[in-house]
Amino acid sequence: MHPLISRYLDVRRHTLGLAEPLSPEDCAAQSMPDASPAKWHLAHTTWFFETFVLEAHESGFAPFEAAFRVLFNSYYNGVGARHPRPQRGLLTRPPLAEVLAYRADVDARMQRLLPTLVHDAALCALVELGLQHEQQHQELLVTDIKHLLSCNPMHPAYRPAQPVAVECAAAPPLVWHAWAGGLAEIGHAGGGFAFDNESPRHPVYLQPYALASRLVTNVEFAAFVDDGGYGQPAHWLAEGWDWRAAQGLEQPLYWQRDGSTWHEFTLAGLRPLQGAQPVVHLSYFEADAYARWAGARLPTEAEWEHAAAPVLAGMAASEAPGNLLHPRAAQGRGLEQLVGAAWQWTQSSYAPYPGFRAAEGAVGEYNGKFMVNQYVLRGSSCATPPGHARASYRNFFPATARWQFAGVRLAKDIG
Amino acid sequence: MHPLISRYLDVRRHTLGLAEPLSPEDCAAQSMPDASPAKWHLAHTTWFFETFVLEAHESGFAPFEAAFRVLFNSYYNGVGARHPRPQRGLLTRPPLAEVLAYRADVDARMQRLLPTLVHDAALCALVELGLQHEQQHQELLVTDIKHLLSCNPMHPAYRPAQPVAVECAAAPPLVWHAWAGGLAEIGHAGGGFAFDNESPRHPVYLQPYALASRLVTNVEFAAFVDDGGYGQPAHWLAEGWDWRAAQGLEQPLYWQRDGSTWHEFTLAGLRPLQGAQPVVHLSYFEADAYARWAGARLPTEAEWEHAAAPVLAGMAASEAPGNLLHPRAAQGRGLEQLVGAAWQWTQSSYAPYPGFRAAEGAVGEYNGKFMVNQYVLRGSSCATPPGHARASYRNFFPATARWQFAGVRLAKDIG
Amino acid sequence: MHPLISRYLDVRRHTLGLAEPLSPEDCAAQSMPDASPAKWHLAHTTWFFETFVLEAHESGFAPFEAAFRVLFNSYYNGVGARHPRPQRGLLTRPPLAEVLAYRADVDARMQRLLPTLVHDAALCALVELGLQHEQQHQELLVTDIKHLLSCNPMHPAYRPAQPVAVECAAAPPLVWHAWAGGLAEIGHAGGGFAFDNESPRHPVYLQPYALASRLVTNVEFAAFVDDGGYGQPAHWLAEGWDWRAAQGLEQPLYWQRDGSTWHEFTLAGLRPLQGAQPVVHLSYFEADAYARWAGARLPTEAEWEHAAAPVLAGMAASEAPGNLLHPRAAQGRGLEQLVGAAWQWTQSSYAPYPGFRAAEGAVGEYNGKFMVNQYVLRGSSCATPPGHARASYRNFFPATARWQFAGVRLAKDIG
């Protein structure tokens, strides 16, 4: 079997596995406009292959169900109309079983079609884009389900049989690693898949800087909370302060104070906060406020990539952790937790690289049109599927987004 | 078997039948804050019996699941905390199967308990209140599901196998029936169940008035729409006009213009508008605007009851239509369609009758605390369960509510 | 001079006197959508005479300024377009001086026109309607200015030279006065001016009832606050409770807790709360909650009118207090404070009397189109201009309105 085909089947199967612990109701609900139902993720990722691959290349193409073209379009204006995002949770029909049948049907047709097209490089690139796209939705499926379950006062677990690790030991001390700066290059270097937003590779000029060896831990962040960090405007960006006040935020999403101790809602249910593990589910505003309070700052995305690229280049893909229900504590004093633990907010606004060109056609809407009022996160998280992380990878969310596994790696100026 | 027990089992079974065509997803979704998921209706009606009957009278009472006390409380502050109403659609757990098990468990316990208590009149009254309460939720379950399905662009049917009647004949002409007015009595006369808001029976003074023989039909209402009725403020109450403009309303809920013809979304899916059938899903504001345009007015609740009571007294319960998916056209020139077709907006604000006293305890929250900014509807609708209609029955909704089977019976002053 | 002309000049002059203590800035600002700038009141009342009298009857009519027809129309769709209500505070042009010139110009033209038309009864009625309309705006001007000044943290006084009375003595005890009920008549009896909403006079059937001799005092209402009345849902209508919670209300508008004592913002600035004076600036929801807490209820408008009509008939117009900056304490044990202290919320929804007909033409929009989701207040307040109160007068506001001088007279069922 051609490697692309077996990869196709692996990725598609992985998505099904993520939905496996969920009931039809779990798969249908939408807890907020930013999140999507699991069923919608299952269908939309399938829609991508049906719309962009089968419709263009399958002879005698007929849609599995004509209405799905609109129902499961996310934001591709080039494809036509789409169902309003905040109402995805009202699509009780088609039922889960029909969406699973849709997946099976498209998979069967893709398996028939792919052998005839594997020598078409452009088509293979499009299929790979669809798989990378599906991997992004795998992570969203997990974070969206976590948010949904957190709204249930019974604190149900996503996967009760596989508990989140409990780690009693303290994290290793935070150590600063320094770089001299000067002219550097960032962006996708060629070889292997990358999204269009990672190109072109280009020079940037860096001042001397240092990065923390590991992510900020729960116990460190709790010190910020206990110090009244959520109540002192001096630590906050003005817009962040107003947002925090309007929302009445006093601690990270999913933290609950229980008398004198903290509990945290996780994918395995509510449990005592594990001090050595990285703090997650922070917004940009909280991450930035913590960094100011700690006398540091967030890194730029160029600083992060310049530091991380050599480390990640030396790391076998199989070494990258990931696919866990919760990030583990750091183990050493090197540049730890670059990937597989939590996305790391940078102070870099999400913007096109110099010379950026979006792809032609509807898939050109993939990235470029979101390049405003969002901030770049680097690395990857425990919920990122295996093999999906890269030094040049640019994740992005608005400064208020809290439902991702997003944490903080501190940076500072030196010299 | 004691009649109350067999009645208990009938009503409970009827609710299950209404949910029978629905998938777990259908039962879990909530299309707007005013509506509730079918699963929630199934559970809340059960919660009523568990909380108000079993908890007080069952020896060795233990709740089926302690968390349900909060999850499935609707608005009874006397019972304690409750889950926020707009988030009922996020309760993907417990799954439908567990709610059905909850129903079965409570039913079994009720069947054990009831024979020991049927001589306790107060307890029997409480059980009857629970059954009447469940019947109200039966109607809401149907109207809430209709609204949910209407949000799906595929226009799915609730019960495809039982199509809504298609009636080609014209409705009989609208005839005016007159009453001389003077001192009359309204309110529950005793004998049989009534809600607390129907008492005390009391005198009212009526001016001479006339009521239309039947409800306003779709073809009549379409003439209002075609005449620009939604665009002329002179027909509308000022608040209604502003609301209409802000919402951009141009026709009744569930009507869709398809070229030169109207279609209507029904519980059997989308179908051409049936001209002879009564217009339904009107807000108070639309009903009132139509009446002004037609040179008439809405009746008061006293006028309606005074006229309807003798007719309904002469009608065997089995004659009352109801429990259909859509109202049928009128057949004659008498005082038609008093019950079983569509609720009829009155111009009466929902207020306590002189001397009204709410019941003691938490069930006293049933009605009285809603007596503000709502308008009374009289009669019953096609979705009202059999046996649930009465001349003194007072239904009530805010002036903007559109998702009920609510229509218009015209009234006018005479003499 | 014809009495109508001298009355015209008196009323118009009185309005100017109310604006006299205000700066151009005070007259231009709008503190909330429900309120209007004083300048707008000055202009709109003038617009009424220019539009409805001069335009129809003045030979060679030319508007003072064509744009004013739109700028100063309040809600008369029959007259054409109008400036959006929430943006009245942005009309910095025309300046106050030009609005005063507009008043002077229209007054001069009215003085020329009126002598030629005083034998036209319909025209005289229209002028009288304009004067009654202006008197209503006189009261609104005062309450709107009070709200505006209350938004200023410096607590400026409207009229510092004329301080609000400080009364140390306790109020007389609350005494219940009883009526036997039965068939009664309410509504305007003919003779003298009345708004269309006070007609037709018609029979109503009353149950036996009692009314409190005076309004609820500040000290009585403070006991409700101290008893946690704002925190117990059992006292509140459900919609009122949700509204109260969403707004975070803990006391009447204009009350401020200063350590252990209450202060109240008045038209003479902030001052210690006067216990014997009637509590004012209550919403319907607060008035209703207080009444429940006190084991009583709000009166119906029919009960109020039936009780008040004989008292007010025996009171010379000159006896009616009014036109003060704040209500005085009650003095005796009769049916006190019917007028001139504070409007009294009734439990009656604002609805048309049986047989109600709105006037023809644009002035028919005066009352009828507001008859939904509002509650009737009876009596009059300290801010009502002299001679404007009547037993049949129906004031009305939404249940959430707090910025009027509105208080509570308790009622209860008897016998």
Add this chain to the structure above:
Amino acid sequence: MHPLISRYLDVRRHTLGLAEPLSPEDCAAQSMPDASPAKWHLAHTTWFFETFVLEAHESGFAPFEAAFRVLFNSYYNGVGARHPRPQRGLLTRPPLAEVLAYRADVDARMQRLLPTLVHDAALCALVELGLQHEQQHQELLVTDIKHLLSCNPMHPAYRPAQPVAVECAAAPPLVWHAWAGGLAEIGHAGGGFAFDNESPRHPVYLQPYALASRLVTNVEFAAFVDDGGYGQPAHWLAEGWDWRAAQGLEQPLYWQRDGSTWHEFTLAGLRPLQGAQPVVHLSYFEADAYARWAGARLPTEAEWEHAAAPVLAGMAASEAPGNLLHPRAAQGRGLEQLVGAAWQWTQSSYAPYPGFRAAEGAVGEYNGKFMVNQYVLRGSSCATPPGHARASYRNFFPATARWQFAGVRLAKDIG
């Protein structure tokens, strides 16, 4: 007289001149939360000197009015409480005359104090900061008044006696000027005043690029509108498209279509759109959409500064236009309209320069805390006071802000 003192008096007098055509009402109103009343600008700029200079250095300091410390604080948490921004328009007291007296008093005290402190460099820098701050508010006073007057349907002029230039000739053709890129330096180079956000000067690496010789004109932007540019999502950033749709925007702020021609509201009132003049009052989203439609892009702030610095260095301060009511058309083919016409949106998110440090104390809140979700504009506008423009100047607004004189200079990649 020491130059700083005469400069102080000049700047302060200039502010008064800007308010001179305005009535007390004009000065008090606030048309939206983003704008402030002119009276507030007059007072807040005075508050700056009283709070940061007099309070710290005047012996026997007593505030002009203690309440002003809160009323006229803008956003300095370090100074204490402040009046809510959206309610600035409700401060009818103090009246304009008192604010003018406040200005005169502080100016007199500053004139007494300054001669004793002109040798204190830190103090002089603080005074200069206050003057630069006041100049920023001079521009805001003008744009805020323009927005306020635009809300008046009478289209009043700010300064009718000084009409906005009407220019019939076509603009010179748009010519591209190219730069080779490579390592460049941007940021304040030292010598003369700069805000903290312009430092430190630092290297950046630029790709080859070209900038347009002049700003986009009204006639060019009208072609975008006529081409349906506001209706095609392909031109827009996704967030911009959603914002545009929600607001129903179809053309730039202040444009009105009058049959087949465009009119534009200006500070001299409504007048026909002048095709050769630069389009102004664009949001970032509109500027960006236009650039995409035109096959170009917005410049980065580094590109802009690198190109503009030599030109501006060669331009005498007196040459810089400015202080007009509306931007003039371009005259030549050089790098025109860098300053004095319209601010130029860049694609650069407002972020700290590498090594940025905010000033100590409350004035450290001046810039840094706004560095999120805003975009940098470069140059200056017709409303910028003389002498206030610099190559390194960084203005910033959210992507939706439209009420500034903001336009577009196109950029493109080359080579």
